[in-house]
Amino acid sequence: MHRWSQLFIPTLREAPADAEVASHKLLLRAGYIRQLGSGIYSYLFLGNRSVNKIVAIVREEMDKVGQEFLLPALNPREVWEESGRWAVMGENMFRLKDRKGADLCLGMTHEEVMTSIARNELRSYKQLPQIWYQIQTKFRDEPRPKSGLLRVRQFIMKDAYSFDIDEAGLDESYNKHDKAYRTIFKRCGLDFIAVEADSGAMGGSASQEFMVYTDAGEDLIASSASGYAANLEKATSRLEAIEDLAPTGDGLPELVHTPNQRTIEEVGTFLSVKPQYQIKTMAYIAELPKADHAKLGKTRPVVVFLRGDHSLNEAKLGAISGGELRPMTPEEIVEVFKAPAGYLGPIGVEPAPHPKKPGTLVILDKALEGRTNLIAGANKEEYHLRNMTPMRDFKPTLVADVRNILEGEGCPIDGSPLRLGKAVEIGHIFKLGYKYSKSMGASVLNRDGKEVTPIMGSYGIGIERILTSAIESSAAANGGSAYALHPAIAPFQVVVTITNVRGRQSAGCRRTGSR
RNA sequence: CGGGGCGUAGCGCAGCCUGGUAGCGCAUCUGCUUUGGGAGCAGAGGGCCGGGGGUUCGAAUCCCUCCGCCCCGACCA
Structure with a gap:
């Protein structure tokens, strides 16, 4: 039990002028966070409590499918050279030198480190599948940090990686994550939606993003009552048939x-x-x-x-x-x-x-x-x-298909009208394929004693984004100036307040409040 | 990085154009009063006016420069 009067909960009547989106204002005003620099935030008592509760939920569900590691945030250049991403990551990667002049970077994601462990340790198909995850701070020198905790340069991510002997195995690992993620987000009280995502240049075979509709989001997604949902970069729609114009003249151009x-x-x-x-x-x-x-x-x-x-x-x-x-x-x-x-x-x-x-x-x-x-x-x-x-x-x-679909067009499954809106990405599951296992030379012996490359998946959850999207959703429903968190992720479940100090009975209760 | 804006007390702002060394609200502290919905009265403390340089008798105000932060565009948890 904590006594409010002795806690440090620096609430603010007015939001700092720098805060634009609702979750940023409210996190500041409620005393959850304070800003240290652009895209860099301190989590105070209340904020940290919420984060810890989210982390606990994530951990509980992830432990059902995988094993928790903790990898270093400080990475030597070499592993990133091997995958080719030392060059690819460009300015987005924080880089530094040690006292000997050797190049290091702060990890923005951990495919490389995980794969290097897999490469060194996994020898046989009998050791597969493996799902390794961690909950750790990531560093990304974002071109433009914004919207409070929504897009920052240092954040906590749950990142998981799967190693399987074949595609069928990957499918299974992928599905396990899909299920775990749904449970996690549900437990956090989020109204989320899973959308088909663009697998992009990474070349994976499938990719799904977990999104929460909110105007503070940076992505556009489409969804319909049929259950269809896709990122605008992927979304298609059924168009109403158009009766063409009648030809003029001889009908030729x-x-x-x-x-x-x-x-x-x-x-x-x-x-x-x-x-x-x-x-x-x-x-x-x-x-x-x-x-x-x-x-x-x-x-x-x-x-x-x-x-x-x-x-x-x-x-x-x-x-x-x-x-x-x-x-x-x-x-x-x-x-x-x-x-x-x-x-x-x-x-x-x-x-x-x-x-x-x-x-x-x-x-x-x-x-x-x-x-x-x-x-x-x-x-x-x-x-x-x-x-x-x-x-x-x-x-x-x-x-x-290279066009943007429009609000209200028919969804490709059953033609029901599509809802188009901004959303925040809270998680992403991704069939990676062989990109890292191959470039970094991971291999195991299969049943026939032949060397094969394990196939990988990678899966991420933005811890703070669970908090922010929950607040955004709630704030949107409350005119932007108030919010409520699901008890599962709220800093406290119960606050006991005395409303009448003259009432002896209630005053006497002061010391017996419960969590 | 390109474009826009801002930097004055813990927070929100005014003052800057038309130079004369700072003001308001909230918060804080003290006292008294009050006490069922973020108290009232009285008093007090708190400011390198983002940093550096320049112009001037004199700069928060004008000029140069650097830094920081926010917003709009390419990224992603």
Whole structure:
């Protein structure tokens, strides 16, 4: 039992001006945390109690599937060189030198260290599967720490790693984590949602993020009543069928004079055609990764055709094009299209025959598949074309889903309306594959006495994010100025307060309060 | 890193434009009163005005520079 009057709980009537999001203000005001620097926070008594309770829940559930380790936060350069991430992590990694001048870094994640242990110790398939986890402080020199505890440079993560003999084993380890995570978040009282995530350049076969809807979040996710849920970078939707325009003239592409009509809106108004009957042309340059330089060159033009009222999802496009995307300069546009922006379209653009072959990568968004008689730029100043029909009048390098879905569109499972909203990621489970076990040379002997590379998974939970997202959710339901935590993660479950000091009975209770 | 903003008492702010060495609310401390919903009255303490340099008789106020923090964009727990 603690006596409030003797505790250090520095509450604030007013939130410091630096605090923007609700959880940040409230954590400060309730005396849970204090800021030390950008993205660096001290957890005071109350904050630490909550964190400890969350950690206890995480540990309890994780002990059901794995074994707890504690790895060093201070890592020598060598292991990170082996995986290639000493270079990849760039500025995000805190680096330092020891007195002898040797390079060290502060761990941002621990695939390398875990794999080095696995490599040194695991010899036989009989030792697999293994699930090793830890609850430890991570360091990341974020480009922009923000929103209080939501995005910081030092935070507590539960990170777990699985080693299996084959994919079936990985599936099992992955599913165990999926289950454990759901239990953990439920016990913490969170209203969470599991979404399909972009596995990105890491090249894993599956990846799931656990998200909590909140405006303070940085991700956009879509979900529907059917149970479908996905990160916007992955989300697809069912579109209502559109009855195409009737062809004009002979039904073949027909030039229309459209002086000074450049945007979708302008052309639409000018020709009295809604945006969904138009083709939007987007022009990018992909700065390709070094591995592709020999084959595809340093950069390649990427041209995308979208439905007029749709917007491009750069993450989806980036996954297809590879490399970093940037918009074309006016000069580059003229080079590729032979026309200035405002009149761009498919005709005359030379598509690469295959995504892996050099040349302009031309992508037709799936939403335009099967459409006919669309309006598009003519690649000729002051002209557009009617009757444009994809695949008949032009062929892209490939057809792909590269658009952003919109709120209310039908979900791909049963067509029920999609809810789109910002969310915070509280956990992520990820089928890693062989990336680290291979690059770092981990292997075990299989049943046949042959050396095989174990397959890995990695799984993370942001401890503080459980706290912050819980507060964000509660604050949102209370007008932003108040919150309540689930007893499982609240610093205290019961506070006894005397409301009438004159009442002898209650005054006498002072010393007998319970936890 | 690019763009925007801020840095004056523990917290929230005013003063800066139109230089004359600092003020308000809350909090804190003392005393008295009060006591069923974050008390009232009276009094008190507390400020390197982010750091350094410059202009000036004189700088919180003007100029230069550095530092820090927040917000908007590329990352991820």
